[in-house]
Amino acid sequence: MRAPLTTLILACGACAQTPYIEAARAWRQSHESAILGELASLIRLPNVASNLGDIRRNAEAIIAMYARRGVTLRELAVPGAPPSLYGELTVPGARRTLIFYAHYDGQPVEPQKWLNGDPWRPVLRAGARTEFALEQPHYNPEWRLYGRSASDDKAPVVAFLAVLDALAARGLKPRSNIKFFLEGEEEAGSPNLEAIVERHKPLLAGDAWLICDGPVHQNRQQQIYFGARGVTGLELTVYGALRELHSGHYGNWAPNPAMMLARLLATITDGEGRVLIDGFYDGIQPLTELERKALAEAPDFDEELKRELGLAAADGSGRKLHELINLPSFNVRGLESVGVGAQARNVVPASATASIDIRLVKGLDHARQVERVIAHLRKQGYHVTADEPTAEERRRHAKIARVVKRGGYNAVRTPMDLPVAQDVLAAAARARGPVVRMPTLGGSVPIYVFERLGAPVIGVPIANHDNNQHSSNENIRLRNLWDGIELYAELMAIE
Amino acid sequence: MRAPLTTLILACGACAQTPYIEAARAWRQSHESAILGELASLIRLPNVASNLGDIRRNAEAIIAMYARRGVTLRELAVPGAPPSLYGELTVPGARRTLIFYAHYDGQPVEPQKWLNGDPWRPVLRAGARTEFALEQPHYNPEWRLYGRSASDDKAPVVAFLAVLDALAARGLKPRSNIKFFLEGEEEAGSPNLEAIVERHKPLLAGDAWLICDGPVHQNRQQQIYFGARGVTGLELTVYGALRELHSGHYGNWAPNPAMMLARLLATITDGEGRVLIDGFYDGIQPLTELERKALAEAPDFDEELKRELGLAAADGSGRKLHELINLPSFNVRGLESVGVGAQARNVVPASATASIDIRLVKGLDHARQVERVIAHLRKQGYHVTADEPTAEERRRHAKIARVVKRGGYNAVRTPMDLPVAQDVLAAAARARGPVVRMPTLGGSVPIYVFERLGAPVIGVPIANHDNNQHSSNENIRLRNLWDGIELYAELMAIE
Numbered sequence: 001m002r003a004p005l006t007t008l009i010l011a012c013g014a015c016a017q018t019p020y021i022e023a024a025r026a027w028r029q030s031h032e033s034a035i036l037g038e039l040a041s042l043i044r045l046p047n048v049a050s051n052l053g054d055i056r057r058n059a060e061a062i063i064a065m066y067a068r069r070g071v072t073l074r075e076l077a078v079p080g081a082p083p084s085l086y087g088e089l090t091v092p093g094a095r096r097t098l099i100f101y102a103h104y105d106g107q108p109v110e111p112q113k114w115l116n117g118d119p120w121r122p123v124l125r126a127g128a129r130t131e132f133a134l135e136q137p138h139y140n141p142e143w144r145l146y147g148r149s150a151s152d153d154k155a156p157v158v159a160f161l162a163v164l165d166a167l168a169a170r171g172l173k174p175r176s177n178i179k180f181f182l183e184g185e186e187e188a189g190s191p192n193l194e195a196i197v198e199r200h201k202p203l204l205a206g207d208a209w210l211i212c213d214g215p216v217h218q219n220r221q222q223q224i225y226f227g228a229r230g231v232t233g234l235e236l237t238v239y240g241a242l243r244e245l246h247s248g249h250y251g252n253w254a255p256n257p258a259m260m261l262a263r264l265l266a267t268i269t270d271g272e273g274r275v276l277i278d279g280f281y282d283g284i285q286p287l288t289e290l291e292r293k294a295l296a297e298a299p300d301f302d303e304e305l306k307r308e309l310g311l312a313a314a315d316g317s318g319r320k321l322h323e324l325i326n327l328p329s330f331n332v333r334g335l336e337s338v339g340v341g342a343q344a345r346n347v348v349p350a351s352a353t354a355s356i357d358i359r360l361v362k363g364l365d366h367a368r369q370v371e372r373v374i375a376h377l378r379k380q381g382y383h384v385t386a387d388e389p390t391a392e393e394r395r396r397h398a399k400i401a402r403v404v405k406r407g408g409y410n411a412v413r414t415p416m417d418l419p420v421a422q423d424v425l426a427a428a429a430r431a432r433g434p435v436v437r438m439p440t441l442g443g444s445v446p447i448y449v450f451e452r453l454g455a456p457v458i459g460v461p462i463a464n465h466d467n468n469q470h471s472s473n474e475n476i477r478l479r480n481l482w483d484g485i486e487l488y489a490e491l492m493a494i495e
Numbered sequence: 496m497r498a499p500l501t502t503l504i505l506a507c508g509a510c511a512q513t514p515y516i517e518a519a520r521a522w523r524q525s526h527e528s529a530i531l532g533e534l535a536s537l538i539r540l541p542n543v544a545s546n547l548g549d550i551r552r553n554a555e556a557i558i559a560m561y562a563r564r565g566v567t568l569r570e571l572a573v574p575g576a577p578p579s580l581y582g583e584l585t586v587p588g589a590r591r592t593l594i595f596y597a598h599y600d601g602q603p604v605e606p607q608k609w610l611n612g613d614p615w616r617p618v619l620r621a622g623a624r625t626e627f628a629l630e631q632p633h634y635n636p637e638w639r640l641y642g643r644s645a646s647d648d649k650a651p652v653v654a655f656l657a658v659l660d661a662l663a664a665r666g667l668k669p670r671s672n673i674k675f676f677l678e679g680e681e682e683a684g685s686p687n688l689e690a691i692v693e694r695h696k697p698l699l700a701g702d703a704w705l706i707c708d709g710p711v712h713q714n715r716q717q718q719i720y721f722g723a724r725g726v727t728g729l730e731l732t733v734y735g736a737l738r739e740l741h742s743g744h745y746g747n748w749a750p751n752p753a754m755m756l757a758r759l760l761a762t763i764t765d766g767e768g769r770v771l772i773d774g775f776y777d778g779i780q781p782l783t784e785l786e787r788k789a790l791a792e793a794p795d796f797d798e799e800l801k802r803e804l805g806l807a808a809a810d811g812s813g814r815k816l817h818e819l820i821n822l823p824s825f826n827v828r829g830l831e832s833v834g835v836g837a838q839a840r841n842v843v844p845a846s847a848t849a850s851i852d853i854r855l856v857k858g859l860d861h862a863r864q865v866e867r868v869i870a871h872l873r874k875q876g877y878h879v880t881a882d883e884p885t886a887e888e889r890r891r892h893a894k895i896a897r898v899v900k901r902g903g904y905n906a907v908r909t910p911m912d913l914p915v916a917q918d919v920l921a922a923a924a925r926a927r928g929p930v931v932r933m934p935t936l937g938g939s940v941p942i943y944v945f946e947r948l949g950a951p952v953i954g955v956p957i958a959n960h961d962n963n964q965h966s967s968n969e970n971i972r973l974r975n976l977w978d979g980i981e982l983y984a985e986l987m988a989i990e
Contacts, residue, residue: 050837107840215744229743235835241804244966247852248724248938249710251824252768253797253809253816258827258849262760271758273747302748309736310886313893314748321748329746332753334839335847337830340730342545344829344850345602345965352830354753355839357742391805398808443743470840471739 016430019172024489027166028482032139035481038065039158040122040134042104043147047154049105049188055082058104059184062157069164071180076200081192082184086203089178096420097177097206098494101450102156102213103186106149106474113472115146122147125475141479144464151463151476155484156212157182159462162485163492174492179206183446186213187470189231189407190446197449208420209450210491214441214461215469216480218301222432222487224425225459226291226416229325230360231444232370232408233333237353238264238382239389239400244338244347254348258337260399261352267380268330273315275330277376285363287326290416291439298322298436308466325442328369329359358408359444366408377401412447413439414456423494424458431490432483462487511925514667519984522661523977527634530976533560534653535617535629537599538642542649544600544683550577553599557652557677564659566675571695576687577679581698584673591915592672592701593989596945597651597708598681601644601969608967610641617642620970636974639959646958646971650979651707652677654957657980658987669987674701681708682965684726684902685941692944703915704945705986709936709956710964711975713796717927717982719920720954721786721911724820725855726939727865727903728828732848733759733877734884734895739833739842749843753832755894756847762875763825768810770825772871780858782821785911786934793817793931803961820937823864824854853903854939861903872896907942908934909951918989919953926985927978957982 015021028035045061046054059082063073066087075083082105109119116123123146124132132143144150160180167173181204183193197204217223240257241250269275287295302321306314316324337352338345358369377384383397386404393400414421416437428435438459447457462484463469464477510516523530540556541549554577558568561582570578577600604614611618618641619627627638639645655675662668676699678688692699712718735752736745764770782790797816801809811819832847833840853864872879878892881899888895909916911932923930933954942952957979958964959972 108837110834110838231743231841233841235839241806243804243963245804246938246964246966247824247826247828248726248854248936249820249960250816250937251826251852251854252819252822253811254804255806255808255810256768256827258830259760259764261830262757262827262849263766265754265757266761269754273751307890309738309740309749310889311736311750311893312890313750315750316748321745324747325744327747329742331742331746331841331843332751332757333742333833333842333844334835335753335756335830335832335844336835338828338850339605340829340831340848340850342603343605343831344730346726346728346826346852347828347965348826349828349830353835354757355833355835357746357841359743359746394805395802395807398806441743442745443741465744468738469741470842471741 015433018430018490018493019170020167020489020493021431021486023170023172024163024166024486027169028162028485031162033135035158035162036134036145038161039145039150039154042154042158043122043150044120046120047104047106047149048108049082049185052082055105055184059083059085062104062182065161069161071164073180076196078192078195084184084196085182087180089174091174091177094175094177095495097179098491099179099181099204099206099209100160101181101183101209101211103153103183104157105184105187106152107187107470109148110472115473119148122150139478141482142477144475144477146473146475148474150474151467152469152474153186153213155463155476155481159481159484159488163489166485166489167492175495176492178492186446191407193446193449197453201453204453206455208424208455209447209457210424211445211447211457211459212461213445214443214459215463215465215467216461217299217436218305218465219299221299221434221436222428223436223438223461224428225438225441226421227362227411227413227440228445228447228459229440229442230364230366230409230411230448231357232360232366233357233406234370234373235353235355235404237351237402239351239394240348241350242394244350247346247348250348255398256348258349258352261354264377264380264382265332265354268376272317273329274317277372279372280328283363284361287439294416294437294439295322298438326361326440328361328364331357333357360411361440362411362413364411366410370405374403377403409446409448411440412451412457414458418456420456421458424460424491427490427494428460428487431487460487460491510928513925513985513988514665515662515984515988516926516981518665518667519658519661519981522664523657523980526657528630530653530657531629531640533656534640534645534649537649537653538617538645539615541615542599542601542644543603544577544680547577550600550679554578554580554679557599560656564656566659568675571691573687573690579679579691580677582675584669586669586672589670589672590990592674593986594674594676594699594701594704595655596676596678596704596706598648598678599652600679600682601647602682602965604643605967610968614643617645634973636977637972639970639972641968641970643969645969646962647964647969648681648708650958650971650976654976654979654983658984661980661984662987670990673987681941686902688941688944692948696948699948701950703919703950704942704952705919706940706942706952706954707956708940709938709954710958710960710962711956712794712931713800713960714794716794716929716931717923718931718933718956719923720933720936721916722857722906722908722935723940723942723954724935724937725859725861725904725906725943726852727855727861728852728901729865729868730848730850730899732846732897734846734889735843736845737889739845742841742843745843750893751843753844753847756849759872759875759877760827760849763871767812768824769812772867774867775823778858779856782934789911789932789934790817793933821856821935823856823859826852828852855906856935857906857908859906861905865900869898872898904941904943906935907946907952909953913951915951916953919955919986922985922989923955923982926982955982955986
């Protein structure tokens with residue numbers, strides 16, 4: 001099953017050698033250490049969106065980096081929120097404007113789960129074990145740089161810098177007007193993106209948004225995606241007694257909220273990931289013929305993936321991953337009640353919480369989908385409340401579920417047959433060989449905000465799929481970063 | 496529903512005024528501050544059994560306290576484990592030997608959940624809100640002293656000291672030989688108690704073990720118990736992919752272990768606490784007629800308790816708490832997968848864990864009960880392993896459950912009609928008025944170890960039921976401590 005990868009790598013010896021790709025490759029080959037050094041310096045800056053001081057330090061560093069390439073980034077902000085950074089390269093006579101989107105904030109971290117105990121200390125490794133000093137005379141492209149946001153999504157932020165350097169070194173200029181839009185709170189759910197974009201509509205006019213977030217295909221081929229799943233979520237807490245109770249003195253008699261939560265969650269799917277909530281799949285916009293064709297042509301990587309992930313079976317009753325991400329999902333992303341292992345105590349818990357994320361596809365509304373979940377909880381006999389239950393609620397209701405909604409946004413799908421879509425696909429094929437076309441990314445990026453501006457939105461990701469994105473030990477495979485620089489250089493050649 | 500309490504307190508004005516009770520009361524009334532000061536100084540010493548350094552400091556402090564009363568405590572130990580402390584008061588001509596059991600270690604803590612953020616800083620409070628300095632000219636008996644082990648189980652350790660002082664002040668001596676046995680790792684499941692007791696059998700000979708652990712009845716009447724539920728437990732972990740996965744890219748396809756765990760737990764009870772595991776109730780030794788009569792006469796406090804605990808309904812399909820603790824229980828004491836709230840991330844978890852405790856009643860074997868649970872997991876299609884699953888196991892089994900057994904011990908029930916049992920009941924009635932006789936305590940104390948020595952085991956608890964035992968903000972109500980001193984004084988009058 002490794003054979004196709006080898007074939008692909010050989011095949012890409014036959015990628016087109018355009019001046020932009022060539023410039024990018026030559027620059028990268030002679031500046032690998034400097035490029036990695038710049039990415040590492042950015043990783044060293046903690047970047048969880050809720051810490052505005054940290055975000056500020058990231059923004060300042062990025063502004064300085066772009067300034068050194070002659071690109072002035074300005075802050076587009078609403079008070080109290082991480083700023084988005086905006087800059088432009090105007091090309092006289094250009095007929096199109098392309099807007100590159102990436103984000104510089106990252107997911108929260110659990111330091112103790114990182115190999116080196118520090119998500120913000122970048123480390124170069126081969127196969128998660130051998131560590132190398134960052135400075136090397138030669139870099140094996142299979143090595144990876146580890147650190148929070150190494151791939152998601154600081155890699156594109158730094159790849160642009162290399163592209164700017166590479167083009168400048170050869171006296172090349174982009175053939176379209178280029179705009180950069182670097183968000184600072186994507187991993188926090190982009191709560192202020194809509195307000196920022198609304199406020200700066202004229203500035204953000206363009207012919208296509210190119211979204212640099214997300215991974216390439218699992219078989220390492222370039223993936224171009226034309227949409228993204230929407231996302232929403234909720235925290236679901238169920239309650240037992242007002243306080244934790246000694247499990248000996250009260251076990252059998254005091255309702256156990258951990259068990260109640262388990263029973264409640266068990267009503268939600270069929271054990272194969274199919275959601276049993278009424279209406280959960282109602283209103284989905286069907287795929288077009290072109291989209292179905294693209295899916296049918298996408299490589300089937302499921303068996304390889306199962307091997308890689310140590311899975312004897314996947315959910316979905318035999319359907320492929322590619323198909324399944326074109327459906328909404330209900331995912332328990334976290335459970336908590338009292339504690340386990342050394343943190344456990346012999347008590348009947350007072351409450352139990354599940355953290356849920358819900359992915360949406362085109363046609364579903366995020367607020368409505370959460371209402372469907374709430375209706376399901378009610379159908380199971382739960383009194384649903386937005387706040388901690390009052391004494392009165394506890395007195396009246398044996399089953400109480402607190403639902404804290406997390407907000408969210410809807411899915412987007414750009415038609416694949418637009419001229420600019422075709423141009424992006426062609427540029428990607430020149431830079432990266434055969435391209436996988438995906439109607440939607442499994443992940444969510446808040447591109448609905450950009451879609452409203454009227455320009456099509458197309459995903460041009462560069463990160464490896466196995467980058468531990470959102471988890472511990474996030475990393476970028478060096479080959480992906482190198483390839484990404486060439487891809488972005490060639491996208492700047494689109495006329 | 497508060498009326499019976501008042502009645503009871505008035506009624507106890509009619510408790511017998513024996514010399515021992517009178518001595519205890521007089522001493523306590525003039526030394527409340529000193530008694531509380533001694534308990535507070537002991538609470539200040541952290542006492543989680545896994546920290547041997549902390550346990551040592553507790554042992555040394557207790558040894559010094561008893562030495563000041565002329566009782567030499569020696570350490571009964573096995574290497575690397577917290578010592579049990581043993582001491583004796585020999586009474587020439589005594590026909591019986593009574594052994595008082597308590598423990599000085601405490602449950603693990605979550606400091607952030609304590610009102611003052613520090614489980615080992617004792618605080619005197621009225622109603623969990625108003626704080627008072629420890630030194631007071633007068634103490635309202637409804638005030639409580641907060642701190643880890645304030646009630647469970649350092650209160651009896653200090654109550655004995657007051658009894659020794661009180662008897663000495665009046666020139667009284669116990670009428671039976673008295674032995675003290677203070678364990679140092681009860682809350683860790685008493686892993687070495689059996690070895691310690693085996694090694695010191697001759698020392699521990701006696702006519703009755705009086706167990707000071709546990710609470711009085713919820714209506715604040717004195718409760719005497721004649722047994723305790725056994726206990727065992729396990730950590731149950733189910734597995735998804737080898738690593739956490741981005742919930743967008745893989746949600747719907749990657750099996751979600753949090754959801755698998757929920758579905759698995761949901762098969763275990765009927766939603767009313769009744770356990771559906773095959774054989775879970777097989778082999779239970781029925782209650783005797785005397786035990787059934789004692790249960791029938793026990794006050795029905797369930798409605799009051801539901802009000803106090805904010806419960807609209809209890810489990811058990813209408814059966815009373817008193818009945819239900821005479822059945823085994825399956826309690827989920829903790830859940831964990833990734834995290835919730837601010838600790839949540841948009842991932843499909845790689846594993847999910849439930850921490851389970853199982854209570855046992857007379858006739859059930861703890862190891863066998865865990866095997867019944869494991870058989871149930873297998874029946875649900877799970878491959879059960881004791882260790883982290885290997886790559887080979889992951890490849891072969893879609894459902895893998897890791898079970899880490901926690902050891903445990905069986906239930907004990909002493910016949911209520913033994914002469915020494917009748918003497919203890921009579922002494923308790925003299926000290927505390929009408930007594931609730933319980934065939935078993937809901938909680939577990941490792942009295943099976945003492946039962947094997949051949950002497951009957953009887954529970955003589957003093958802590959308030961609402962003491963937050965095992966949870967945060969543990970406390971002892973002063974009235975319970977004062978009453979406990981009188982109870983223990985009168986027990987020393989048993990001939």
